[in-house]
Amino acid sequence: MAIEVVTFDLDNTLWDVEPALKRAEEAQRAWLLQHRPGTIEHHDHASLWEFKKDVFRRHPELAHHVSHFRLQTLKELQRLAGYSEAEAESGAKGAFAEFLIERQRVDLYAEALEVLQQLAGRYKLGALTNGNADIYKTDAAEYFDFAFLAEDVGASKPAPDMFHAALDLTGAKPGNVAHVGDNPEHDIAGAKSVGFHTVWMNQAGIEWPGGEPADRKIANLRELPAALESLAAG
Ligand SMILES: [Mg+2]
Numbered sequence: 001m002a003i004e005v006v007t008f009d010l011d012n013t014l015w016d017v018e019p020a021l022k023r024a025e026e027a028q029r030a031w032l033l034q035h036r037p038g039t040i041e042h043h044d045h046a047s048l049w050e051f052k053k054d055v056f057r058r059h060p061e062l063a064h065h066v067s068h069f070r071l072q073t074l075k076e077l078q079r080l081a082g083y084s085e086a087e088a089e090s091g092a093k094g095a096f097a098e099f100l101i102e103r104q105r106v107d108l109y110a111e112a113l114e115v116l117q118q119l120a121g122r123y124k125l126g127a128l129t130n131g132n133a134d135i136y137k138t139d140a141a142e143y144f145d146f147a148f149l150a151e152d153v154g155a156s157k158p159a160p161d162m163f164h165a166a167l168d169l170t171g172a173k174p175g176n177v178a179h180v181g182d183n184p185e186h187d188i189a190g191a192k193s194v195g196f197h198t199v200w201m202n203q204a205g206i207e208w209p210g211g212e213p214a215d216r217k218i219a220n221l222r223e224l225p226a227a228l229e230s231l232a233a234g
Contacts, residue, residue, distance in 0.1 A: 002176060003178050004123060004176040004177070005124045005125075006119060006179075006228065007191075009129060009180065011133060012182040013181050013187075014135075014138075014140065014221075015112070015138075016109070019107065024098075024102035027099060027102045039078050055072055055073045059072055067100075067132050074088075074092035074095050076088075078092065100132065106138060108139060108140060117143060119143070124145045127146070128147075128148050128165075128179070135147050145170075146169050153165055157181075158190025160194045163196060178196060178231055180199040180224065182200070184214075199217070199224065199227050200213070201219075202218070
Protein backbone atom coordinates (compact mmCIF):
# COMPACT_ATOMS: atom_id res chain seq x y z
CA MET A 1 0.00 0.00 0.00
CA ALA A 2 1.52 3.29 -1.08
CA ILE A 3 2.43 5.84 1.55
CA GLU A 4 1.28 9.30 0.42
CA VAL A 5 1.37 11.31 3.64
CA VAL A 6 3.83 11.28 6.54
CA THR A 7 2.80 12.96 9.78
CA PHE A 8 5.36 13.88 12.43
CA ASP A 9 5.28 14.42 16.12
CA LEU A 10 7.65 17.34 16.83
CA ASP A 11 9.20 17.37 20.34
CA ASN A 12 11.78 14.60 20.71
CA THR A 13 11.01 13.43 17.19
CA LEU A 14 12.51 16.24 15.09
CA TRP A 15 14.46 17.88 17.92
CA ASP A 16 15.37 17.45 21.55
CA VAL A 17 12.84 19.57 23.42
CA GLU A 18 14.60 19.80 26.80
CA PRO A 19 17.11 22.58 26.00
CA ALA A 20 14.37 24.76 24.49
CA LEU A 21 12.06 24.19 27.47
CA LYS A 22 14.82 24.99 29.90
CA ARG A 23 15.68 28.25 28.13
CA ALA A 24 11.98 29.09 27.90
CA GLU A 25 11.39 28.57 31.63
CA GLU A 26 14.43 30.73 32.39
CA ALA A 27 13.21 33.51 30.10
CA GLN A 28 9.77 33.43 31.72
CA ARG A 29 11.31 33.55 35.19
CA ALA A 30 13.56 36.47 34.26
CA TRP A 31 10.58 38.41 32.93
CA LEU A 32 8.61 37.84 36.14
CA LEU A 33 11.55 38.80 38.36
CA GLN A 34 11.87 42.08 36.51
CA HIS A 35 8.23 42.99 35.85
CA ARG A 36 6.27 41.21 38.61
CA PRO A 37 8.61 41.05 41.60
CA GLY A 38 7.44 38.82 44.44
CA THR A 39 5.69 36.37 42.12
CA ILE A 40 8.28 33.66 41.67
CA GLU A 41 11.20 34.33 44.02
CA HIS A 42 10.01 31.91 46.71
CA HIS A 43 9.31 29.11 44.22
CA ASP A 44 11.73 26.40 43.18
CA HIS A 45 11.20 23.75 40.50
CA ALA A 46 9.43 21.37 42.90
CA SER A 47 7.05 23.92 44.38
CA LEU A 48 6.16 25.25 40.93
CA TRP A 49 5.40 21.72 39.84
CA GLU A 50 3.04 21.29 42.81
CA PHE A 51 1.42 24.60 41.97
CA LYS A 52 0.89 23.52 38.36
CA LYS A 53 -0.63 20.22 39.46
CA ASP A 54 -3.09 22.13 41.61
CA VAL A 55 -4.07 24.41 38.71
CA PHE A 56 -4.50 21.34 36.55
CA ARG A 57 -6.80 19.70 39.12
CA ARG A 58 -8.99 22.77 39.20
CA HIS A 59 -8.94 23.33 35.41
CA PRO A 60 -9.17 19.95 33.70
CA GLU A 61 -10.71 21.75 30.69
CA LEU A 62 -7.24 23.18 29.95
CA ALA A 63 -5.67 19.72 29.53
CA HIS A 64 -5.52 20.08 25.75
CA HIS A 65 -4.56 23.75 25.79
CA VAL A 66 -0.96 23.92 26.95
CA SER A 67 -0.75 27.66 26.25
CA HIS A 68 -3.97 28.56 28.11
CA PHE A 69 -2.86 26.33 30.95
CA ARG A 70 0.43 28.17 31.25
CA LEU A 71 -1.32 31.55 31.10
CA GLN A 72 -3.71 30.47 33.87
CA THR A 73 -0.81 29.28 36.04
CA LEU A 74 1.08 32.54 35.50
CA LYS A 75 -2.00 34.56 36.33
CA GLU A 76 -2.69 32.68 39.57
CA LEU A 77 0.93 33.01 40.70
CA GLN A 78 0.69 36.77 40.37
CA ARG A 79 -2.73 37.01 42.04
CA LEU A 80 -1.30 35.13 45.03
CA ALA A 81 1.57 37.60 45.13
CA GLY A 82 -0.94 40.45 45.45
CA TYR A 83 -1.20 41.72 41.90
CA SER A 84 -4.60 42.86 40.61
CA GLU A 85 -6.60 40.86 38.10
CA ALA A 86 -5.62 43.26 35.32
CA GLU A 87 -1.94 43.25 36.31
CA ALA A 88 -1.97 39.46 36.51
CA GLU A 89 -3.61 39.20 33.07
CA SER A 90 -1.09 41.45 31.40
CA GLY A 91 1.77 39.89 33.36
CA ALA A 92 0.74 36.42 32.23
CA LYS A 93 0.77 37.58 28.63
CA GLY A 94 4.14 39.26 29.03
CA ALA A 95 5.83 36.30 30.69
CA PHE A 96 4.26 33.81 28.27
CA ALA A 97 5.46 35.79 25.26
CA GLU A 98 9.03 35.49 26.57
CA PHE A 99 8.50 31.78 27.22
CA LEU A 100 7.17 31.15 23.73
CA ILE A 101 10.05 32.84 21.91
CA GLU A 102 12.54 30.41 23.47
CA ARG A 103 10.12 27.47 23.37
CA GLN A 104 9.92 27.81 19.61
CA ARG A 105 13.65 28.34 19.11
CA VAL A 106 14.42 24.64 18.76
CA ASP A 107 17.52 22.97 17.34
CA LEU A 108 16.52 20.35 14.82
CA TYR A 109 18.45 17.10 14.94
CA ALA A 110 21.53 17.47 12.74
CA GLU A 111 20.21 15.13 10.06
CA ALA A 112 16.60 16.40 10.12
CA LEU A 113 16.70 18.97 7.32
CA GLU A 114 18.38 16.69 4.84
CA VAL A 115 15.95 13.86 5.57
CA LEU A 116 12.89 16.11 5.49
CA GLN A 117 13.98 17.62 2.18
CA GLN A 118 14.34 14.15 0.74
CA LEU A 119 10.93 13.06 2.06
CA ALA A 120 9.19 16.25 0.95
CA GLY A 121 9.99 15.31 -2.64
CA ARG A 122 7.98 12.09 -2.26
CA TYR A 123 5.31 12.59 0.38
CA LYS A 124 3.05 15.24 1.82
CA LEU A 125 4.46 16.08 5.25
CA GLY A 126 2.46 17.22 8.25
CA ALA A 127 3.11 18.08 11.91
CA LEU A 128 0.84 16.90 14.74
CA THR A 129 1.87 18.16 18.17
CA ASN A 130 0.41 18.17 21.66
CA GLY A 131 2.79 21.01 22.57
CA ASN A 132 3.08 24.63 21.49
CA ALA A 133 5.99 24.21 19.12
CA ASP A 134 5.57 25.74 15.67
CA ILE A 135 7.17 23.90 12.77
CA TYR A 136 6.75 27.04 10.67
CA LYS A 137 9.14 28.90 12.98
CA THR A 138 11.90 26.36 12.28
CA ASP A 139 14.25 25.84 9.34
CA ALA A 140 12.09 22.85 8.34
CA ALA A 141 9.08 25.09 7.57
CA GLU A 142 9.39 24.83 3.80
CA TYR A 143 9.05 21.04 3.84
CA PHE A 144 5.71 20.91 5.64
CA ASP A 145 2.34 20.98 3.93
CA PHE A 146 0.28 21.28 7.12
CA ALA A 147 0.47 21.41 10.91
CA PHE A 148 -2.09 20.84 13.66
CA LEU A 149 -1.74 21.70 17.34
CA ALA A 150 -3.77 19.93 20.02
CA GLU A 151 -4.81 23.31 21.39
CA ASP A 152 -6.29 24.30 18.02
CA VAL A 153 -8.01 20.98 17.42
CA GLY A 154 -9.19 20.72 21.06
CA ALA A 155 -7.83 17.23 21.77
CA SER A 156 -4.34 15.84 22.35
CA LYS A 157 -2.90 12.63 20.89
CA PRO A 158 -3.68 9.76 21.40
CA ALA A 159 -7.22 11.08 20.73
CA PRO A 160 -8.05 10.58 17.04
CA ASP A 161 -8.91 14.23 16.33
CA MET A 162 -5.55 15.44 15.02
CA PHE A 163 -5.06 12.28 12.97
CA HIS A 164 -8.52 12.75 11.48
CA ALA A 165 -7.71 16.40 10.78
CA ALA A 166 -4.73 15.22 8.72
CA LEU A 167 -6.96 12.84 6.74
CA ASP A 168 -9.57 15.53 6.13
CA LEU A 169 -6.97 17.99 4.93
CA THR A 170 -5.08 15.65 2.62
CA GLY A 171 -7.95 13.44 1.46
CA ALA A 172 -5.72 10.41 2.13
CA LYS A 173 -6.95 7.07 3.47
CA PRO A 174 -5.49 5.97 6.84
CA GLY A 175 -3.67 3.10 5.09
CA ASN A 176 -1.78 5.64 2.99
CA VAL A 177 -0.46 7.58 5.96
CA ALA A 178 2.50 6.89 8.24
CA HIS A 179 2.92 8.67 11.57
CA VAL A 180 6.37 9.13 13.11
CA GLY A 181 6.73 9.87 16.82
CA ASP A 182 8.62 9.13 20.01
CA ASN A 183 5.74 8.63 22.45
CA PRO A 184 4.47 5.03 22.58
CA GLU A 185 1.01 6.02 23.75
CA HIS A 186 0.38 9.41 22.13
CA ASP A 187 2.02 8.66 18.81
CA ILE A 188 2.08 4.92 18.25
CA ALA A 189 -1.10 3.75 19.99
CA GLY A 190 -2.91 6.91 18.87
CA ALA A 191 -1.96 6.58 15.20
CA LYS A 192 -2.64 2.82 15.20
CA SER A 193 -6.13 3.39 16.56
CA VAL A 194 -7.05 5.36 13.42
CA GLY A 195 -5.37 2.88 11.06
CA PHE A 196 -2.17 4.80 10.26
CA HIS A 197 1.12 3.02 9.73
CA THR A 198 3.47 3.81 12.58
CA VAL A 199 7.18 4.50 12.96
CA TRP A 200 8.56 4.74 16.48
CA MET A 201 11.39 7.27 16.73
CA ASN A 202 13.46 6.04 19.64
CA GLN A 203 16.44 8.37 19.66
CA ALA A 204 16.59 8.03 23.45
CA GLY A 205 17.09 4.27 23.23
CA ILE A 206 14.38 3.31 25.72
CA GLU A 207 12.73 -0.09 26.10
CA TRP A 208 9.40 -0.51 24.34
CA PRO A 209 6.98 -0.21 27.30
CA GLY A 210 4.58 -2.90 26.09
CA GLY A 211 1.40 -2.89 24.07
CA GLU A 212 1.17 -3.40 20.36
CA PRO A 213 4.52 -2.34 18.89
CA ALA A 214 5.00 0.16 16.07
CA ASP A 215 5.24 -1.17 12.51
CA ARG A 216 8.81 0.11 12.26
CA LYS A 217 11.28 1.58 14.70
CA ILE A 218 14.19 3.90 14.08
CA ALA A 219 16.85 5.37 16.35
CA ASN A 220 17.78 8.21 13.99
CA LEU A 221 15.90 10.13 11.31
CA ARG A 222 18.42 8.91 8.74
CA GLU A 223 16.71 5.51 8.97
CA LEU A 224 13.30 6.97 8.16
CA PRO A 225 13.30 6.96 4.33
CA ALA A 226 14.13 3.26 4.23
CA ALA A 227 11.59 2.51 6.97
CA LEU A 228 8.87 4.25 4.92
CA GLU A 229 9.91 2.36 1.78
CA SER A 230 9.67 -0.94 3.60
CA LEU A 231 6.20 -0.03 4.93
CA ALA A 232 5.00 0.55 1.39
CA ALA A 233 6.51 -2.79 0.34
CA GLY A 234 4.38 -4.43 3.05
MG1 LIG B 1 7.25 13.84 21.19
